[in-house]
Amino acid sequence: MRSVIAVYVENKYGVLARVSGLFMRKGFNIDSLTVGETDDPNYSRITITLNGDDYAREQLIQQLKKLHNVKRVKLLDNGQSVERELMLVKIRHTPETRTEIMAASEIYRAKIVDYSTDALTIEVTGDPSKIEAFLEIMRPLGIIELCRTGVVALERGRQMLEQPQVSELEIEDAEEDAT
Amino acid sequence: MKAQQPIQKNGSEILIETLIEQGVTDIFGYPGGQVLHIYDALYQAEGRIRHILTAHEQGAAHAADGYARATGKVGVVIATSGPGATNLVTGIATAMLDSIPMVAITGNVATSLVGRDSFQEVNITGITMPITKHNYFVTDVRDLADCIREAFQIAKSGRPGPVLIDIPKDVQQALCLFTPKGVVKRLGERIAPGSDIERAAELLRNAKRPYLYIGGGAVSAGITDDIIQMAETIDAYIGCTLMGLSAFPHSYDRFLGMQGMHGKYAASRAYREADVILAVGVRFSDRAVGEPGQNPHTASVIHLDTDISEINKNLTADVGLVGNIESSFSRILAKCEPQCHPTWQKKILSFRKQGRAIMEQQEQLAGDTLTPKKLFDIINAEKDDDTMIVTDVGQHQMWTAQYIKLERPRRLATSGGLGTMGYGMGAAIGAYIACGSKPVLITGDGSFGMNLNELATAVTYHIPMVIVLMNNGVLGLVRQMQTLFYEHRYACTELQRRTDFVKLAEAFGARAGRADTVEAFQALFREAMASDMPFLIDTQIDPNALVLPMLPPGGSMDHLITTIG
Numbered sequence A: 001m002r003s004v005i006a007v008y009v010e011n012k013y014g015v016l017a018r019v020s021g022l023f024m025r026k027g028f029n030i031d032s033l034t035v036g037e038t039d040d041p042n043y044s045r046i047t048i049t050l051n052g053d054d055y056a057r058e059q060l061i062q063q064l065k066k067l068h069n070v071k072r073v074k075l076l077d078n079g080q081s082v083e084r085e086l087m088l089v090k091i092r093h094t095p096e097t098r099t100e101i102m103a104a105s106e107i108y109r110a111k112i113v114d115y116s117t118d119a120l121t122i123e124v125t126g127d128p129s130k131i132e133a134f135l136e137i138m139r140p141l142g143i144i145e146l147c148r149t150g151v152v153a154l155e156r157g158r159q160m161l162e163q164p165q166v167s168e169l170e171i172e173d174a175e176e177d178a179t
Numbered sequence B: 001m002k003a004q005q006p007i008q009k010n011g012s013e014i015l016i017e018t019l020i021e022q023g024v025t026d027i028f029g030y031p032g033g034q035v036l037h038i039y040d041a042l043y044q045a046e047g048r049i050r051h052i053l054t055a056h057e058q059g060a061a062h063a064a065d066g067y068a069r070a071t072g073k074v075g076v077v078i079a080t081s082g083p084g085a086t087n088l089v090t091g092i093a094t095a096m097l098d099s100i101p102m103v104a105i106t107g108n109v110a111t112s113l114v115g116r117d118s119f120q121e122v123n124i125t126g127i128t129m130p131i132t133k134h135n136y137f138v139t140d141v142r143d144l145a146d147c148i149r150e151a152f153q154i155a156k157s158g159r160p161g162p163v164l165i166d167i168p169k170d171v172q173q174a175l176c177l178f179t180p181k182g183v184v185k186r187l188g189e190r191i192a193p194g195s196d197i198e199r200a201a202e203l204l205r206n207a208k209r210p211y212l213y214i215g216g217g218a219v220s221a222g223i224t225d226d227i228i229q230m231a232e233t234i235d236a237y238i239g240c241t242l243m244g245l246s247a248f249p250h251s252y253d254r255f256l257g258m259q260g261m262h263g264k265y266a267a268s269r270a271y272r273e274a275d276v277i278l279a280v281g282v283r284f285s286d287r288a289v290g291e292p293g294q295n296p297h298t299a300s301v302i303h304l305d306t307d308i309s310e311i312n313k314n315l316t317a318d319v320g321l322v323g324n325i326e327s328s329f330s331r332i333l334a335k336c337e338p339q340c341h342p343t344w345q346k347k348i349l350s351f352r353k354q355g356r357a358i359m360e361q362q363e364q365l366a367g368d369t370l371t372p373k374k375l376f377d378i379i380n381a382e383k384d385d386d387t388m389i390v391t392d393v394g395q396h397q398m399w400t401a402q403y404i405k406l407e408r409p410r411r412l413a414t415s416g417g418l419g420t421m422g423y424g425m426g427a428a429i430g431a432y433i434a435c436g437s438k439p440v441l442i443t444g445d446g447s448f449g450m451n452l453n454e455l456a457t458a459v460t461y462h463i464p465m466v467i468v469l470m471n472n473g474v475l476g477l478v479r480q481m482q483t484l485f486y487e488h489r490y491a492c493t494e495l496q497r498r499t500d501f502v503k504l505a506e507a508f509g510a511r512a513g514r515a516d517t518v519e520a521f522q523a524l525f526r527e528a529m530a531s532d533m534p535f536l537i538d539t540q541i542d543p544n545a546l547v548l549p550m551l552p553p554g555g556s557m558d559h560l561i562t563t564i565g
Helices: A015-026 A053-066 A095-107 A128-142 B013-020 B032-042 B057-071 B089-097 B124-131 B141-156 B170-175 B196-203 B216-221 B224-234 B265-273 B325-334 B344-365 B374-384 B393-402 B423-434 B445-460 B476-485 B500-507 B518-530
Strands: A002-010 A031-035 A043-052 A070-076 A082-094 A111-115 A117-127 A143-147 A152-155 B007-010 B026-029 B050-051 B075-077 B100-108 B136-137 B161-169 B175-178 B210-215 B237-240 B254-258 B276-280 B301-304 B319-322 B388-391 B439-444 B466-471 B511-515 B536-538
Touching: A002 A015, A002 A053, A015 A117, A015 A128, A015 B124, A031 B075, A043 A053, A082 A128, A095 A111, A095 A117, A095 A128, A117 A128, A128 A143, A152 B319, B007 B089, B013 B032, B013 B075, B013 B141, B013 B170, B013 B175, B013 B388, B013 B466, B026 B057, B026 B393, B026 B423, B032 B075, B032 B100, B050 B423, B050 B445, B057 B075, B057 B100, B057 B423, B057 B445, B089 B100, B089 B124, B089 B161, B100 B124, B100 B141, B100 B170, B124 B136, B124 B161, B136 B141, B141 B161, B141 B175, B161 B170, B175 B265, B196 B276, B196 B301, B196 B319, B196 B325, B210 B224, B210 B265, B216 B276, B224 B237, B224 B325, B237 B265, B254 B265, B265 B344, B276 B325, B301 B325, B344 B374, B344 B466, B374 B393, B374 B423, B374 B466, B374 B518, B388 B423, B393 B439, B393 B445, B393 B466, B423 B439, B423 B445, B445 B500, B466 B500, B466 B518, B500 B511, B500 B536, B511 B518, B518 B536
Parallel strands: B026 B050, B026 B075, B075 B100, B100 B161, B136 B161, B210 B237, B210 B276, B237 B254, B276 B301, B301 B319, B388 B439, B439 B466, B466 B536, B511 B536
Antiparallel strands: A002 A043, A002 A070, A031 A043, A082 A117, A082 A143, A082 A152, A111 A117, B007 B175
């Protein structure tokens, strides 16, 4: 089963290595992982898509929560979140295939962002199934190379993953305070 | 608290001041090029903090671990960059697997030299990421004090564990303003919801064959009295993991001992036959309950742990209570009613009889020779409740688990999860520094050979430890597997060494003697217990002696091996 998990992490030394190291150590199979700074530069938001059973998903969430730099973890409801992925794909073109490529791009609301005598670079945005469908069409036409960002996702409506706050270290009350 | 004025200090001074501020009185370590500055600050702080110099960084890490196990305080170890840091790795992993609070401090090359394969440079934060709760690479001296405070907080909060702080040399030298603070608070733990507490209590109220399965989490939580009260109230019996052995007094008559691969027969059987299992601070490790899938059981399981990821990790619990163990346990206890299960009592009695028969059969076969059991009878008779028992890893460790009588919490240090041979020498030194209780190290010739250099440390610091060297010339626990499962093909487990351990100990400046009979061992052990210097007793045991009963690896609890060949 496919799950999308949103994670807030502190922007600190080695945080990405900690998160990715966890996948290796616990044997999780990750489909994609995206990371970028949030509105607050102290934090980044990671989106993980995972293919695995309930056990793998639960363990991944609980193990993530144990990492000190991980501040929030939330499993996003598939039906109740917006998912997007961006792909750049470079396609060989000939006078015979050019029209088909451009027509397909238009239908998929893809943008042609680079054009040379024998290659086109197309930018497509959408949920992963749209990207897959577009690739299916392009594959027989001759893909030279492609690059995908992996999924980013937000919950629909007012729902949100609460932004963490920087907290001060709490100090034990000194004994002389009691007197 | 009156506001403290900031003072200008360098990184090394800030480190030492923060350690003192966090209540550290003793640290273990070994100097080197990239911690020269820190050692200079230590030199100047003499009298306020004590440094124990070991023979090897691994010994220092195990000492910090033993220190923490004996007291529950955070153990602190310090090492230089490169090989100094990598020598800590086994000690840190040992602490991680057994959830022992530790702060490890390493020096590193200056930030300008990092990543250039400089002399004695190693990325120790990368290396230790999977074996620490958290680690820090401090690049700015202004972050240093709070990093150290946070490290202590993480090490001792929730499920304890090791934290490493790597400090480059230039950060050790850099100046900044330092404001002293107090000891950091533990992070708050979850409190299990009342509905789950009620579900757990209901299961226990309806139990006919209740069993308490106690682990290291119960030692950390310090709930000895509550466990006993629970057993009394609901007429339950108690078994434990290796880590849970020191959670309560062994003289208590409902205590069945350690369960599992080399556990007590009665405990393993009670675990199998129970209808409700109250599991406290355990992780259902394959060594304690058999491999997952091989041992499906019909009992309802109530699992208490402070670490949410342990619930349903190795075994699906009927009720999982995440959060502070002390709070969950006492709240369940308050909802339990007095019960009596005569059929269960009879069953337990018969398990105990069978267990005793297995043991007596082995003893009879051995005749008058000095068997492990006879050694432990003497040790139990001569030690007092405060004696710190430390082990290495192997047959001697399992025999300790089976035969030793512990009466007080935190009087056992043994490497459970990682199974680190060579753990004991360092741990015994650390435990003595921590609590001043006389350590008795039970070891084997294999394990002792790994870190015997720490005898030098024990002599230097006048550690009055007794080393009971169960010498059989073989790597017994592995050889036992070869006996049982590899048709006696003893690949590399017969040592054929000619080490004279008595001369060796004496060469280090320790006292030593050899005992091959029950009487000689008793006399020597008494002498050793009275000695104020380290005292090694080399005692020959039969290389063919097996740890029994034994659960075959991957096998089921229903197939315990209870007799020899």
